[in-house]
Amino acid sequence: MKWVAARSGFDEVFDQRGHCRAHYSPLISVLEAFTKEDVERRERLQQLSLRSQGITFTVYGEKEGIERIFPFDFVPRIIPASEWKTIQDGLVQRITTLNLFLLDIYQEQQCLKDRIVPPELVLSRKEYKRELLEVVPPRKIFTHVVGTDIIRDDTGEYLVLEDNCRCPSGVSYVLENRTVLSRVFPEFFGSYPVRPIKDYPTLLLDTLRFVAPRPGQNPVVVVLSPGIHNSAYFEHSFLAREMGVPLVEGRDLLVEGNRVFMRRTHGKRQVDVIYRRIDDDFLDPLAFRRDSMLGVPGLLNVYREGNVALANAPGAGVADDKSVYAFMPRLIKYYLGEEPLLPQVPTYLGFRRDDFRYIGEHLDELVVKTTGDAGGYGMLMGPFASAREREAYLGAMRKNPGNYIAQPLVELSTHPTHIDGQFEPRRVDLRPFILYGDRIRVLPGGLTRVALRASSYVVNSSQGGGSKDTWVLAPRDP
């Protein structure tokens, strides 16, 4: 088996002298014992398994939306217990802050009055829902499910890249990757205390039940999906199945007497908690986008009345705005009086005049993103763009500077990945999932996304990325 050395950045497995890091050495020994043919045979089994189970996602922009397998690389990413502790503590601190921030801006707006964050920056965002001012969600929780993207810089330090407070996806792949890997390469698991993750659906259901507005027994929980053509449909269906709750579409729900019901073959039934995987704008055509066919007319009023819980709460999207991100260290200090446990990437804001000038002058060093978009759409990778592309992008930025942020290009860490019969370093990130119910829980694992092209920094599945099983190791007994 051939291992290609990493050329730049921090490699998860090999140190700068090419020596294997201690926590990877048992895995590498096991892998070395396989012949090339063995590995290829196992990889074919893995493909078959993914295909036959229909573990796919849909790519937009192609006709009819093509179903693709989310590419899976079998070399697992391993995170030692001590490193995980930092990540976990940092995430709990962050999610606590995000939730306090949301409670604040939808009520007192103290952080705006104290000028911790410029008010115009928050209040001008389309994700900020003015119609939800003074509406407190059940149990005061806005962000029931968060997926935070984390990268490692060239020193190996973990940095938060962004928080996803709307409908973060990918957790189904986290669970399925573990299943596939344990079937195809059971030998890997022998020498590692890998923390289990399969109870995620149970924890998710507990989280959702915790916020049910009707007191008492057995709240009715549903997963609301835009339907089969959505790129994450597999996940919606997977989570509904794993939790044992109905998967509904907008047309399955109706509002009557300020309550939400689902239409069934023999009459209707009241719904208490909706784990919605539909963006705010499409939730309710009476409140937001009128042309939405996906939502439920009148739903927002029911929510406002406190008769249904929505997870995540509408309006939560403003917290993961890329320009609010820039203020997170200040917000953590403001609400918790603590220093941030996880550092983040320096961010220049288009709406600040000085920053904008800096961005214009250093465009060839920066990654520029629009604040509203996700999934790697609409970004400019300055160092790799042509002068013409940069000029055109800058032209677009001038029309709406507040819509852009810029960050220096962080050299992502790499991880050996099986490509064409050998192990080559490929850039990775990490998306842990955090649940906020009776307390905040971080799933010990996460989605390690990998950019399968050698030159690529973009790990999104919509942009040709794959994923790895992610192992968080249990602490050894003292």
Place this chain on the structure above:
Amino acid sequence: MILSRVADALYWTGRYLERAENAARLLLVTEELSTEILGLDEELARAEWTDLRAIFPGFEPEERSARHLAGFAAASLHGLSIDPAHPYSIFFSLKKARDNARSVREALTVEVFVNLNETYRELEHYTRRQLADPPTFRSAMSSTHRGILSTVGAIEHTLARDAGWLFLKLGESLERVFRTTVILRTKLPALLAPEPKIDLPLFYSQWRSLLRGLSSLENYRKVFGARLEPIDVLQFLLFDPHTPRSVRYGASAVKDYLDRISSASELSVPARLVGKLAAELSYQGHDLIREGQSLPFLDHVLAELGRAHDALSTLYFGT
């Protein structure tokens, strides 16, 4: 008590799976019979294909290939097996079954979905090549047929007997009795003609092929022995209470599922429609056949089944 949308999708999953199974079986049987009799009676071989096209409508009426039997047969084979545009091709039905199942995966088990998905994927693979020669065709169809049966097995063995299962079985049983009736309605006029125009061995091959097409040959022999008398075959396929593809058994099965879906206190409209039909089928017999009333009776069955489908769609799916 399930979502109307989910009930609808499960009903159609059942219908399309059953339709694909029927088409696969009939294609294999027709292909075999027409190959065997080709040299003896080309007209009869052609009639077999023409019947099949009437049972699964959707072909263009006039085709140039129709002049040569080989071309006609090949076009029929392709159309009903892997043509993605033909609304009754096996591929089309399997795709619809899978699309419906995929839209309600959470209501199915992994075993059911994986079997269905693999069967679909395998056939999809063939749509990208042509089914080159008859052996390739037979092996592809047999394998699809096995895949469908293993999916049905997964349904039997893994699904909870809840409302979702009832709607799936309702779709399956309604499609089955409907298609059996269509097959009989299509085949009988020629078979019941007072003077068979062909020699006897060939005449019996046709009746045998009809039984095989309804996977009822072995079951028939258990009741009547190896001797094929048209009136017995007809009696068996219309009124036998035990063979799963007789019209009587089929209507009783539909009635049974509709009764169980209905709320306990009162029968629903579709349950009453099919209940009457099942009763008629239980009390009819030889007389109807002797009096030459089979064809009008089959028309009546088809009309009632159509009404039942409309009534249950309105009642349960809100469509």
